[in-house]
Amino acid sequence: MHVPDGFFTAAVSVSAGAVAAAGVAVCLRGARRELDDRTAPMAGLVAAFVFAVQMLNFPVAAGTSGHLLGGALAAILVGPYTGVLALTVVLLVQALFFADGGLTALGVNITLMGLVTVLAGWGVFRLVTRFAPGRGGVTAASFVAALLSVPASALVFTLMFWIGGTAPVEIGTVAAAMTGVHVLIGVGEGLITALTVGAVLAVRPDLVYGARGTARPLVLRGAEGTRTVTQEAPATRGGGLPFLLGGLGVTLLLAGVMSFFASPDPDGLEAVAEEQGFMERAADHLLGDFALADYGEVGGIPVGVAGVAGVALTLIAAGVIAYAARTRSRA
Numbered sequence: 001m002h003v004p005d006g007f008f009t010a011a012v013s014v015s016a017g018a019v020a021a022a023g024v025a026v027c028l029r030g031a032r033r034e035l036d037d038r039t040a041p042m043a044g045l046v047a048a049f050v051f052a053v054q055m056l057n058f059p060v061a062a063g064t065s066g067h068l069l070g071g072a073l074a075a076i077l078v079g080p081y082t083g084v085l086a087l088t089v090v091l092l093v094q095a096l097f098f099a100d101g102g103l104t105a106l107g108v109n110i111t112l113m114g115l116v117t118v119l120a121g122w123g124v125f126r127l128v129t130r131f132a133p134g135r136g137g138v139t140a141a142s143f144v145a146a147l148l149s150v151p152a153s154a155l156v157f158t159l160m161f162w163i164g165g166t167a168p169v170e171i172g173t174v175a176a177a178m179t180g181v182h183v184l185i186g187v188g189e190g191l192i193t194a195l196t197v198g199a200v201l202a203v204r205p206d207l208v209y210g211a212r213g214t215a216r217p218l219v220l221r222g223a224e225g226t227r228t229v230t231q232e233a234p235a236t237r238g239g240g241l242p243f244l245l246g247g248l249g250v251t252l253l254l255a256g257v258m259s260f261f262a263s264p265d266p267d268g269l270e271a272v273a274e275e276q277g278f279m280e281r282a283a284d285h286l287l288g289d290f291a292l293a294d295y296g297e298v299g300g301i302p303v304g305v306a307g308v309a310g311v312a313l314t315l316i317a318a319g320v321i322a323y324a325a326r327t328r329s330r331a
Contacts (some may be wrong), residue, residue: 017107066185071117255307
């Protein structure tokens with residue numbers, strides 16, 4: 001759902017850029033409550049993982065594909081503030097090095113794929129876990145939150161395009177088309193998110209931010225009567241080097257090998273834009289001649305090599321952002 005240059009007027013692009021900048025500034029401040037020596041490495045891994053999985057377009061309908069947005073996943077694993085920062089890093093790397101998502105549309109993409117998906121996903125997740133505690137509830141809530149975050153983002157895009165798109169559209173028709181295809185993509189997003197969160201819960205539940213405070217109550221009975229306590233996942237000192245290395249290995253496998261098998265079909269936004277007649281409004285990317293553009297296609301670089309390079313760039317950028325957030329927290 002990366003928006004290209006040319007879809008929006010200058011006024012909307014600038015306004016979205018201002019919203020995105022304000023949102024990132026708030027998240028830089030808020031992330032100080034989420035980042036520590038244990039969670040900062042996890043944040044970098046989550047950003048790299050989202051980058052890798054976004055390369056894996058999966059078919060959702062005839063001639064249409066989708067890919068993970070990752071807002072709900074990032075928020076659940078590392079917290080909503082850090083989740084927005086992780087998505088911002090991914091979008092910056094994609095726009096600057098891979099010509100994926102327009103430069104003038106960067107604020108639009110951060111707003112749609114970062115702020116909206118995290119806010120919608122985290123809100124739904126917290127609501128569901130109130131009624132379904134425990135690990136099973138966290139996993140189920142992850143699926144629902146991720147599923148709903150995708151059409152939420154699609155609807156906000158439709159509203160923004162209606163307000164300041166560069167082509168006239170029938171708002172009802174475009175909204176129906178965007179919602180329909182992105183609900184299907186949301187199902188894939190939900191499955192990926194639930195499987196990922198469930199896997200981390202099984203190995204390192206203490207590293208799942210969204211699982212904090214969601215343990216089922218345990219009733220203890222003894223001679224002095226009964227009392228109810230909660231069992232939280234034990235914290236482990238450090239980031240858990242074996243877990244981080246294993247996660248990085250999976251991320252590199254996805255970006256370096258599985259990316260060769262991604263669906264070549266247009267994604268949901270591109271398919272709707274072609275169907276509704278505003279795809280021709282897309283402008284050429286200003287960095288479209290860069291060697292890594294289109295994930296190596298422009299420079300003749302194998303997609304797997306480009307993917308591994310993207311993972312490395314994302315890890316570096318995420319480290320810089322995490323350092324900035326933590327430094328600001330000490331100021």
